[in-house]
Amino acid sequence: MAVSGSGGLDPVTAIALVGALGIGSQWLAWRLRMPAIVLMLAAGLIVGPGLGLLDPSESFGDLLQPIVSIAVAIILFEGGLSLKFHELKDAAKGVRRLVIVGAPLGWLASALALHYVAGLSWSTSAVFGGIMIVTGPTVIAPLLRQARLRRRPAALLNWEAIVNDPVGALAAVLAFEVVLVLQTATGVGDAVWQLAVGIISASIIGVVAGWGLARAFSRGHVPEYMKVPLLFVGVIAVFTASDRILHEAGLLAVTLMGLFIANVELPSYTELRRFKEQATVMLVSGVFILLAANMDRETLMSLDVNALLFVLAVVFIARPVAVLLSLAFSDVPKAERFLIAFTGPRGVVLVAVAGLFGQRLAAVGIQDGAQMGPLAFALVAASVVLHGFTLSPVARFLGLTAADRPGVLIVGSSTWSVQLAKALEKLDLPVIVSDPNHAHLRTAREAGVEVFFGDILSEVAEDRLELVRYEQVIAATDNDAYNTLVATDLGPEFGRDKVHQIKRVKHGARYALPATLGGRPLGVDETYFDLNERIRNGWEFRVTKLSEEFTLEDWRAINPDSVIIAEFGNQGALRFLEPDMKPQGTNSAQLVVFGPQREERKDV
Numbered sequence: 001m002a003v004s005g006s007g008g009l010d011p012v013t014a015i016a017l018v019g020a021l022g023i024g025s026q027w028l029a030w031r032l033r034m035p036a037i038v039l040m041l042a043a044g045l046i047v048g049p050g051l052g053l054l055d056p057s058e059s060f061g062d063l064l065q066p067i068v069s070i071a072v073a074i075i076l077f078e079g080g081l082s083l084k085f086h087e088l089k090d091a092a093k094g095v096r097r098l099v100i101v102g103a104p105l106g107w108l109a110s111a112l113a114l115h116y117v118a119g120l121s122w123s124t125s126a127v128f129g130g131i132m133i134v135t136g137p138t139v140i141a142p143l144l145r146q147a148r149l150r151r152r153p154a155a156l157l158n159w160e161a162i163v164n165d166p167v168g169a170l171a172a173v174l175a176f177e178v179v180l181v182l183q184t185a186t187g188v189g190d191a192v193w194q195l196a197v198g199i200i201s202a203s204i205i206g207v208v209a210g211w212g213l214a215r216a217f218s219r220g221h222v223p224e225y226m227k228v229p230l231l232f233v234g235v236i237a238v239f240t241a242s243d244r245i246l247h248e249a250g251l252l253a254v255t256l257m258g259l260f261i262a263n264v265e266l267p268s269y270t271e272l273r274r275f276k277e278q279a280t281v282m283l284v285s286g287v288f289i290l291l292a293a294n295m296d297r298e299t300l301m302s303l304d305v306n307a308l309l310f311v312l313a314v315v316f317i318a319r320p321v322a323v324l325l326s327l328a329f330s331d332v333p334k335a336e337r338f339l340i341a342f343t344g345p346r347g348v349v350l351v352a353v354a355g356l357f358g359q360r361l362a363a364v365g366i367q368d369g370a371q372m373g374p375l376a377f378a379l380v381a382a383s384v385v386l387h388g389f390t391l392s393p394v395a396r397f398l399g400l401t402a403a404d405r406p407g408v409l410i411v412g413s414s415t416w417s418v419q420l421a422k423a424l425e426k427l428d429l430p431v432i433v434s435d436p437n438h439a440h441l442r443t444a445r446e447a448g449v450e451v452f453f454g455d456i457l458s459e460v461a462e463d464r465l466e467l468v469r470y471e472q473v474i475a476a477t478d479n480d481a482y483n484t485l486v487a488t489d490l491g492p493e494f495g496r497d498k499v500h501q502i503k504r505v506k507h508g509a510r511y512a513l514p515a516t517l518g519g520r521p522l523g524v525d526e527t528y529f530d531l532n533e534r535i536r537n538g539w540e541f542r543v544t545k546l547s548e549e550f551t552l553e554d555w556r557a558i559n560p561d562s563v564i565i566a567e568f569g570n571q572g573a574l575r576f577l578e579p580d581m582k583p584q585g586t587n588s589a590q591l592v593v594f595g596p597q598r599e600e601r602k603d604v
Contacts, residue, residue, distance in 0.1 A: 014059035018293075021047065022285025036142050037345075038388045040285055041381055044292025049300055056294040068290065068352050071283040073239040073254045074232070075348070078280040079141075079162035080258025081272070094152075094332045095159040098340075102160070102326035103133045103167055109318035118310040118375060120368050123179045124361055128372050130171030131354050132314065132379070135161045136347025139384055142284075143345065147392045148468045153336045153400050157343060165349050166252035170199060172357055173248050180364065198246020206253035209238045210260030217266055227268060232279075248353060287348045295377055303378050310375060311382045319344040335398040342394065345387040346380045405429055406471030408574070411456050411486050413440040416531040417476045420565070421449045423541035423592050427568050430469050434461070435477070457489055472574060473499045475519055478528045480504040487519030496520070500576050503527050523577035524563050524594055534594070541565070544591045552585030562595025 009017065021043045029036035047053045056064050111129030114120045120128065140161040144154050177195055213234055216222050222230055235254050243250035266272070323341035332340075354376035361369025395401045407430030410417045421431045421444070433444045434452040441451045454460050461467075473490050475483035487501045501519035505527050524531065542562075546552055566576045567583040568590040577583060583591060 009054055009059045011059055011063075014054060014056065017047065017054060018286050018289045019282070022282065022289050025289075026281065026285055034388075036285075037139050037288065037347075037384045040288040041292050041384055044289040045295070047289075048293030049295050049297045054293045056290045064290070064294070065352075065356070068287055068348070069243075069250075070236060070239065071287045072349055072352055073250060074235055075280050075283055075287075076162070076165055076251055077235045077254040077258040079165070080255040081262045083159060083162060083259050084262050093330060094156050094327060094336075095163070097326045097330055098156065098160045098323065099163050099167065102322050103164055103171070105322035105325055106133050106319065107171055109322050110314060113310060113313040113318045114375075117313045118306055118371075120371060121366060123366050124358075124369050124372065126175040127172050127179060127357050127361060127369075128354060128375070130173075130175045131168050131350055131357065131376070132318075132346070133168035133171055134165045134346065134349050134353075135344045136165070136349060136380075139345040139347040139387075143343075143387060143391050147395050148401055148406065149339075149395055150400050151466055151468075152332075153339055153395075154468070156332070156336065156340055160340075162255065166248075166255045169248035169251045169349065169353050170195075172353060173198070173246065176357055176360065179361070179366070194246065198242075198249040199252065201245045202242040202249035202253040203256055205238055205242050206256035207260055209234055209253075210257040210264075213257075214261050214264045214266055217268060218264075224268065227272060231272065247356075251349070284348070287352075291348060291351050291377070292381075295374075300374070303374055307375060307378050311379055314379060315344070315383060315386065316342075335400055339395060339398055339400055343387055343391055345383040346376075347384075348380075351376050351380055406574075407431055407469050408472045408474065409434065409456070409467070409470040410474045410476060411435070412475065412477030412483070412528075413437075413444045413451070414476065414478070414528065414532055415443055415535045416528075417474070418444045418447050418449055419535065419541045420474075420592075420594075422447060423543055424566075424574075425449070426543045427574070427590060427592075429574065432465070432470070456486060467493075470494075471498055472576060473519070474522070474576070475499070475501040476528065476531075480528075484518040488517045491519065502531065505529070520576075521578050523565055523579055523581065525579040538597045539595060540597050542593050542595070544593060546585060546587060546589050546591065548587055552583060552591075555591070559593065559595055562593045564591050565594050566592040568592065 022040060025039040025043050026036045028034075029039050048055065060067060107129050109129075110132040111122075111125040114125035114128050114132075115122055118125075135157075140157055144158060149157075174195055177192075213231065217227055235257070238253050238257055239250035241250075242253035261272075320341040323344075324337060327337045327340070351373070355373040358369045358372030361372070392401070405428065408421075408424055410421055410431065410433045413433045413435040417433060421433055424431045430450075432450045432452055433441065434454070434456045435441050435444075436453070436455045438453055441453055444451045452461065452465060471494065473487070473494055475486040477483055477486075483501050484504070487499045491499045497520065499519040500522050502522055503525055504518075526534070544555060546555065564577055564583055566574055567585075568574050569584070569586065583589070
């Protein structure tokens with residue numbers, strides 16, 4: 001393995017190792033259904049202070065801090081890019097309170113915990129307390145994806161995390177400027193003027209840059225293939241320009257830039273956001289591995305009982321008190337208040353900014369400033385592990401998950417799709433049938449199936465439907481082109497292995513849709529018209545439970561003409577079968593089958 005002259009890995013090998021560990025942790029977490037952040041944190045500690053394989057400070061030298069800063073800027077820009085004002089709706093008041101009231105209260109409560117529990121000076125506590133306002137979009141986003149919360153509590157946590165990240169950094173700047181005034185001969189007026197100029201300049205730079213890029217994109221001044229590269233360059237330029245005026249003001253600028261672009265209805269917004277999300281997954285993985293690996297054993301060993309008490313005070317006292325007071329007498333339900341109060345994981349911004357300001361405080365003679373880095377890492381590690389494993393069960397206990405079991409979204413109402421929906425409901429799965437034709441939904445309504453009248457790809461559907469309730473999609477309208485559009489558009493959001501499409505009607509090469517578009521085929525392998533003709537000829541859906549006494553082979557022997565549509569496993573996982581797939585046929589599994597009616601049958 002290549003090493004540098006100082007004993008660490010050379011930069012290229014270090015980047016390869018960080019990438020493999022980060023993306024590998026993400027994949028393993030997906031397979032094990034665990035919080036990805038926890039695995040990334042563990043991986044960084046193992047290869048860093050654990051085994052000594054990676055020392056980012058040696059491998060990257062003076063470039064480590066700029067690398068982390070640029071990565072954090074891109075992450076915050078992507079966070080701003082995901083914030084649309086129309087998604088706030090009933091959560092708007094709660095978000096305002098969490099930012100305007102909750103942030104100052106959190107600053108005060110955190111500073112008190114730092115001074116009286118961790119034993120830090122008031123100067124260090126004031127600076128560190130400002131940074132601790134942040135709750136980390138790098139951590140919140142993966143946790144929300146896993147916990148499948150309802151829309152409003154998810155919106156509250158997401159908006160608070162993204163908006164408070166630059167606010168927390170600027171609060172630390174304000175506190176540091178005050179400390180600098182007390183420690184040096186710098187005038188108070190100069191410090192306040194510098195802070196005001198920095199914030200105003202960063203805000204103007206971010207909004208103007210967002211406006212300029214949006215205008216250039218919408219008027220066709222930039223070709224499609226250059227939009228994403230131009231965005232990346234623009235983010236780095238805006239961050240650098242703002243940061244030169246005032247340290248950490250760049251975080252505010254890039255967040256406002258993303259927020260502006262997200263709310264101007266760009267035609268290419270979806271493609272831009274998806275690419276940015278993919279880039280953010282890689283950056284979050286890399287930054288977490290780097291920060292964890294960069295901790296040394298001496299620093300970790302320096303964390304004593306006071307550090308533990310400090311973490312407990314922040315998690316169970318400072319954060320809940322600040323949130324509950326800020327949301328008191330609001331229209332946010334009590335269950336949501338408690339969930340938000342006890343959900344405050346910290347992320348990379350806290351560690352990165354705390355390490356920077358800790359060094360600056362130590363440089364001006366405040367020695368306990370050096371403790372900010374270790375304490376920040378301890379808080380991040382503890383909160384990530386705690387909330388990573390508790391958010392889902394706590395949300396279920398409070399009744400704030402979208403559904404206990406992920407359900408199925410069926411696009412297209414017909415006799416066949418309604419009967420499929422009724423069969424899936426027997427498995428206690430949430431099912432909804434969507435159709436833009438009101439008359440088509442009559443069969444579904446009469447059968448008691450939940451329906452949505454409208455285009456599933458519209459913003460109305462995004463606003464009114466808790467899409468997080470559904471894990472699988474079946475495109476089953478009588479329009480093959482629309483089915484293909486739905487499957488292609490929803491594929492990146494749900495996962496292409498979770499989006500299915502009924503068989504297309506065969507046309508000549510002139511009219512055939514591209515085979516690379518659309519969803520996965522269903523095991524029934526028949527068109528819309530063939531499927532509904534089967535229903536008219538007496539076919540039906542049944543749910544059959546397998547056991548040691550009644551195996552898959554036994555079922556096949558008495559149902560030679562029936563087709564297995566899906567298999568519902570013992571652990572609550574639903575798997576739709578493709579034409580060439582075979583069911584696992586384990587004991588206690590339930591099969592959703594489509595076949596001729598039988599006079600004598602036993603549904604389970």
